Amino acid sequence: MAASDPQSLEAARLRHRRLCEAFDRLHTLTPDQREAELAVVAQEDAGLAAELAAMLHASESDGLRPRETPVPVTVSEDLGTERGYRILRQLGHGGMGRVLLAERSDGRFSRQVAIKVLDKSPDDDGWRRRFAAEREILARLVHPNIARLLDAGEDPNGVPYLVMEYVDGVALDRWMQQAAPSLPTRLDVFVQIAQAVAHAHQSLVAHRDLKPANILVDHQGKPHLLDFGIARLLSEQSATMTDTRALTPRYAAPEQVAGAPATVAVDIYQLGVLLFELLTGRTPFSDLSGPALLDAIVRREPPTPSHLAESEDSVPWARRLRGDLDAIVAKAMRREPLERYRNVDAMIDDVQRWRRGQPVLARQGGTLYRTRKFVRRHWLALATVGLIAALIAGFVWRLQQELARSEREQATAKQVTELMIDVLGSVDPRRAKGQELTLREALDQGVARIREQKDLPDAVRGRLLHALGGVYLELSQFDVAGQMLEEALPYRKRAGTPTDAINTAYSLAVLRQRQGRLEEAERWVRHSLDLVAEFTPDDYEMAAELHNGLAIVSRMRGRDDVAAVEFERAIDLVRNKVTNKVEEDLAPLLRNFAEFIDDRGDHDRARSLIREAFAAAEIGYPGENPERARLLRVEARNALYRKDATLAATRVGEAWAMAQRLFPEAHEERIRIADLHAQERWSAGDTAAAEALLQEVLAKGQIIYPDGHPRLISAATRLAALYLLRQNDAKVPALLELAERSRHIHGVSSADTKALDLLHALVDCIKQGSEDRHNAVEIAVSAVVGDPQFLVWLKPGWQAVALRCERKP
Incomplete structure (x- = not known):
């Protein structure tokens, strides 16, 4: 087989990784322990064992570890008799000593401790001084994430020990x-480790040997920093060569490898390596070993965590590392110590800023980067006032660029800016003078005043109308949004860029889809895709959004095969084509696709996609926001399909509480969440709550949807069924009449039309004789059994109504 064969290359890569992992495991062991381990490896692969033995020998001869041969020391079983400790077993072995598990033997109280014993001759003054230095260092450190020094002394043979x-x-x-922790959990553990190191630095102690073997994580997930054997008091002015070269190569800082003086910057570098490993599961130069590894540490920039993680299927959050987390690790691991974080607290602060969605200082992002971070953190506030403020800032800048050709145009820009500031000020309580002006009222005033400006350039008018139309669309004010967008489109085509026209055309597609005018929506989406192909073929982000929109429309038109292809295409474009993507690009696409395949019966895959969408939303949509409310709705829906009533009740309750705070009463998403909440309450047997929610769905739906909208037939049939169940038959005919007006609209699901047919049959059954009752019951049973989606929604109610019909005299 040729050397370039992919299978050969993959086999070589896996062998090399296995060799490196074995080296890391064996190089800290005693010679006897190494021989035993090498014998085990040789039984499986003699060649690998030979290579490993050569690497271990080379690492020793290179001067990276002390060359002295440890002198065996006999340790008394009753170590420190006057202290009352009894040895139980050995826990581990390090470069300076052994660690033993012991317990109190004096009967005063029961407590297990770890005792570190000097594994050198007690007559060796150099090692005794180092051991004493470690005792002095540990005595300084009192921190919840550092193993505490409890006692110290010497056994009857004069061997010094530390009780930890x-x-x-x-x-x-x-x-x-073993735990396979999530990314937030890993970062929480890292912050605790870093805080322990920062505490050591504040106590004038540099650890200089930070690595996984020196950090134990207990059963509660709390990390504990151990082994200050080569730690150094920062007040010391020099260090011996043995001190500076007693290191672990894979975690060593460049200055340690080079033999230069080691400061707190070494700990910052090693924290960067630990963070890299926590993010990716591997160390930065995990494919190298021996001299090649040392050369890479000194001469090469480490790879970014995202680059390494994206090649590993075991790192599900690889895309989230790109950008900020890459920058944090890179700054901590700079080859030049002065270019790293100035202290550990600065590194902790950057990690915490990333977790809060704030700009990280390591990245030194520009205005756009910082603005995006700010908007993500403060979405709710910006939805009312900040949204208009952002428009003002953008308009001012664009106007200054576009209207700089003449004094007249500059004067026009000033007028528009003042107009928008005046509208914004009317929402300000300090200027409202006791009169509360809603966002809708402020927008209405803005539209009126824009239309009063007769001399606005086309580019400016088109931009303003498009922006305001988008806001009305998000507020579910569909009629006004349509007016704004249709008015904006000619201006955008005439005086804007191709992207401007595409954005407005697609906004019209979204509007028509939400209005239930699906044929128009599809025409607008396909028109937008044609424009992208002609004018901006490299705008993969826009293309992904358009394919997602086409998938939604196709799904509503009953073309599931087309929808499946378009959903997959949209997600693939964002994952593989969009550069500098942010997580908010992916979360809605995953959510829409999950909802689609959930309806098709693949509930496990839908659940997996929902989890991935939540992970993306943690970064793209921090805190309480509309996207999180939508995700909670989709997760609750999935739980209902899987018959997980507890999770469904929890998630839909969270979504409904959030929806009431985030959305106006007549808003599409609030209606959808209320509808699902009604389903969950009905399934739980709380028909009174379900009825109240369905009444709200229908009442608010009639405000924002045109007559005949698919959501109206759904709400009407479900509410009619509930009235029949609660024997409130008089209200049913009007609901059936409303639902009938929607029967032939594209987008009405088969479950809703079956429900409508069944309602008619049951109503006739109740009014007429036994033969009709029998037929109605048969229809009810066949409909319930034949449609899984119908079963989830309607089975508890239909069976009860059917029985009631069957028993009527």
Whole structure:
């Protein structure tokens, strides 16, 4: 097989990784322990064992570890008799000593401790000084994430020891493998580790050997920093060569490898390596070893976590690392110590800023980057006042660019800016003089005043009308939105860029889809896709949004095969084509696709997509926001399909509470959440609550939807069924009449038309004789059994109504 064969290359890569992992595991062991481990490896792969032995020998001869051969020391079983400790077993072995598990033996109280014993000759003054230095360092450190020093002394043979807090846990790397923690959990653990290091620095101590083996994570997920054996008091002015070169190559800083003086900057570098490993599961130069590894640390920039993670299927959050987290790791791991974070607190602050959705200082992002971060954090406030303020800022800048050709145009720009500021000021309570002006009223005033300006340039008027039309659309004010967007389109085509025209055309497509005018919506989407192909073929972000829109329309028109292809295409474009993408590009696409395949019966895959969408939304949509409300709705819907009543009730309750705070009463998303909440309450047997919610759905739906909208037939049939169930028959005919007006509209689901047919049959059954009752019951049973979606929604109610019909005299 040729050397370039992909299978050969993959086999070589896996072998190399296995070799590196074995080296990391064996190089800290004693010679006897190494021999035993090498024998085990040789049984499986003699060649690998030979390579590993050569690497271990080379690492020792390169001067990276102390060359002295440890002198065996006999440790008394009753270590420190006067202290009352009894040895139980050995826990581990390091470069300076052994760690033993012990317990109190004096009967005063029961407590297990870890005792570190100097594994050198007690007559070796150099090692005794180092051991004493570690004792002095540990005595300074009192922190919840640092194993505490409890006692110190010498056994009857003169062997010094340290009594430490015993941490019942596993090393950091094993914890990652066993617990498979989420990204937020990993970052929380990292912050705790970094806070422990920062505390050590404040106590004038540099650790200088931060690595997973020196960090234990207990059963509660709390990390504990151990082993200050090569730590250094920052007040010292020099260090011996043995001190500076007693290191772990894979976690060593460039200055440690080069033998230069080691400062707190070493800890910052090693924290960067630990963060890299927490984010990706691997160290930066995991494909190298021996001299090649050391050379890379000194001469090469490490890869970015996102680049490494994207090649690993085991890192589901790889795309979230790109940008900010890459920058944090890169700054911590700069080859030049002065270019790293000035202290650990600065690094912690950057990680916390990323977790809060704020700009990270390491990235030094521009205005657009910082603005995007700010908008994500403060969506709700900006939805009322900040939205208009953002428009003003954008308009002012654009106007200054577009209207700089003449004094007259500059005067026009000033007028528009003053107009928008005046509208914004009317929402300000300090200027409202006791009269509360809603966002809708402010927008209406803005539209009126824009139309009063007769001499606005086409480009400016088109931009203003498009922006205002988009806001009305998001407020579910469909009629006004349509007027704004239709009025804006000619201006955008005539005086704007191709992208301007595409944006307005697509906004019209979204509007028509929400109005239930699906044929028009599809025409607008396809027209927009044609414009992208002709004028902006490299705008993959816009193309992805358009394919997602076409998928939604196709789904509503009953073309599931087309919808499936278009959903997949949209997600693929964002994942593989869009550069500098942000997470908010992906979360809505995943949510829409999950909802689609949920309806098709693939509930497990839908659940997986929902989880991925939530993970993306943690970054793109932090805090309480409309996207999170939509995701909660879709997750609750999935839980209902899977018959997880507890999760469904929890998620739809959260979504409904959020919807009442975020959306106006007559808003499409609030209506959809109320509709699902009614379904959940009905399934739980709370028909009174379901009835109240369905009444709100229908009442508010008639405000924003035109007559015949698909959502109206759904609400009307469900409410009619509930009235029959609660024996309130008089209200049913009007609802059936309303639903009939929607029967032939594209987008009405088969479940809704079956429900309507069944309602008619049951009403006739109640009014007429036994033969009709029998037929109606048969229809009810066949409809319930034949449609899974229908079953989820209607089974509890229909069976009760059918029985009531059957028993009527």
